[in-house]
Amino acid sequence: MAVRLDELDRKILVQLQEDGGQSLDDIAKNVGSSKTPVWNRIRKMREAGVIKQQTYLLDAEALGLEACFFVLIRTSEHDATWQKAFLKALNDRPEVQEAHRLAGDIDYILKVRVANARAYDVFYQALISEVKVHNVTALLSMEEIKSTTMLPL
Amino acid sequence: MAVRLDELDRKILVQLQEDGGQSLDDIAKNVGSSKTPVWNRIRKMREAGVIKQQTYLLDAEALGLEACFFVLIRTSEHDATWQKAFLKALNDRPEVQEAHRLAGDIDYILKVRVANARAYDVFYQALISEVKVHNVTALLSMEEIKSTTMLPL
DNA sequence: TATGAAAGTTTTAAATA
DNA sequence: TATTTAAAACTTTCATA
Numbered sequence: 001m002a003v004r005l006d007e008l009d010r011k012i013l014v015q016l017q018e019d020g021g022q023s024l025d026d027i028a029k030n031v032g033s034s035k036t037p038v039w040n041r042i043r044k045m046r047e048a049g050v051i052k053q054q055t056y057l058l059d060a061e062a063l064g065l066e067a068c069f070f071v072l073i074r075t076s077e078h079d080a081t082w083q084k085a086f087l088k089a090l091n092d093r094p095e096v097q098e099a100h101r102l103a104g105d106i107d108y109i110l111k112v113r114v115a116n117a118r119a120y121d122v123f124y125q126a127l128i129s130e131v132k133v134h135n136v137t138a139l140l141s142m143e144e145i146k147s148t149t150m151l152p153l
Numbered sequence: 154m155a156v157r158l159d160e161l162d163r164k165i166l167v168q169l170q171e172d173g174g175q176s177l178d179d180i181a182k183n184v185g186s187s188k189t190p191v192w193n194r195i196r197k198m199r200e201a202g203v204i205k206q207q208t209y210l211l212d213a214e215a216l217g218l219e220a221c222f223f224v225l226i227r228t229s230e231h232d233a234t235w236q237k238a239f240l241k242a243l244n245d246r247p248e249v250q251e252a253h254r255l256a257g258d259i260d261y262i263l264k265v266r267v268a269n270a271r272a273y274d275v276f277y278q279a280l281i282s283e284v285k286v287h288n289v290t291a292l293l294s295m296e297e298i299k300s301t302t303m304l305p306l
Numbered sequence: 307t308a309t310g311a312a313a314g315t316t317t318t319a320a321a322t323a
Numbered sequence: 324t325a326t327t328t329a330a331a332a333c334t335t336t337c338a339t340a
Binding site: 176177178188189192196 | 333334335336337
C-alpha cells in the first residue's frame with residue numbers, strides 16, 4: 001500500500017496538513033512550484049489514498065467535552081463473534097475516538113472523550129452490558145500536552 | 154470556555170467535520186438553511202475557538218508509517234524543570250501524535266507513530282537519554298479498529 | 307435572513323518546454 | 324512527460340436591502 005512520493009509531493013502534504021485552508025496559489029508559492037502541478041499532485045495523492053479526508057478540527061473543551069480517558073481492556077473472549085460485537089459497539093459510540101487491538105497482555109486500548117466522569121461511567125456501563133470484557137482500567141487525562149493529526153514527512 | 158451553540162450550529166459543525174471540502178451552498182442545503190447565516194455562524198465559531206483548524210488527514214500506512222505504539226510512562230521526577238524538559242522533548246518529536254498527563258499510577262501516555270519497531274527503538278532511546286523516566290511500557294497496536302477526529306455533537 | 311455583486315479560487319483545456 | 328498559460332465555472336466574502 002506504500003506509495004512513492006517525491007520531495008515536491010512531501011512538501012505539498014506538509015502544507016495541506018499545516019493549513020488546509022490555503023489556496024492552491026499559496027501552496028504553490030510555499031513549495032516553490034505553480035498551481036497546475038500542485039493541483040495534479042493533490043488529485044493523484046487523493047486517488048492513491050494518501051490523502052484520506054479534508055476536515056475541520058474542533059475544540060473539545062469549547063464543546064463541553066472536558067474529560068478524556070484511555071481505556072485498557074483485557075478480554076477472555078477471542079472468537080470472531082465476540083470480536084464482531086465489540087467492533088460494532090465501538091463504531092456505534094461517537095465518544096470513542098480511537099480503538100486499537102494490541103499485541104501482548106492488554107488486548108485493546110480506547111481513547112474516549114466525554115463531558116465528565118459521570119458520562120464516562122454511563123459509557124462504561126453501556127459497553128460492558130453489551131460485550132463481555134474480563135478486565136478494564138481507565139486512565140484519566142489531566143492535561144493534553146500534545147495533540148496533532150500531522151504525520152511526520 | 155464553553156460556548157452556547159444551537160441546533161443549527163451543531164448541524165453545521167457535523168457537516169464541517171464530516172467533509173471539510175463542501176461549499177457553503179452545499180452545507181447550507183445539508184443543514185436546511187442558506188448561505189449567509191451559515192457563513193456568519195462559521196465565522197463566529199471560528200472566532201470563539203470552537204473551530205480550531207482546517208486540515209487534510211493523511212493515511213499513515215500509505216506513507217510507510219506502519220507501526221503505532223501507546224507508551225505508558227512512570228517517572229520519579231515531578232519538579233517543574235523536569236516537566237519542562239519532558240514537554241519540550243515531546244513537542245520536538247513529530248512521531249509523537251498525542252501526549253497526556255494522567256491521574257493516578259501511570260504519569261503519562263503517548264501515542265507514537267513510526268515506520269517500524271526499529272524506528273520506535275530509536276525514538277525510545279533518544280527520549281530516555283534526554284529525560285529521565287522511571288518506567289516505560291510500550292503497547293504495540295496490531296490493528297487500528299477505529300480512528301476519528303469527529304467529536305460527538 | 308436574503309439577495310446579489312466583486313474578488314478570489316478551483317478546475318479544465320490548450321499550448322509550450 | 325510535466326509545466327505554464329489562459330479562460331470558464333464555481334465559491335467566498337461582504338455590502339445593502
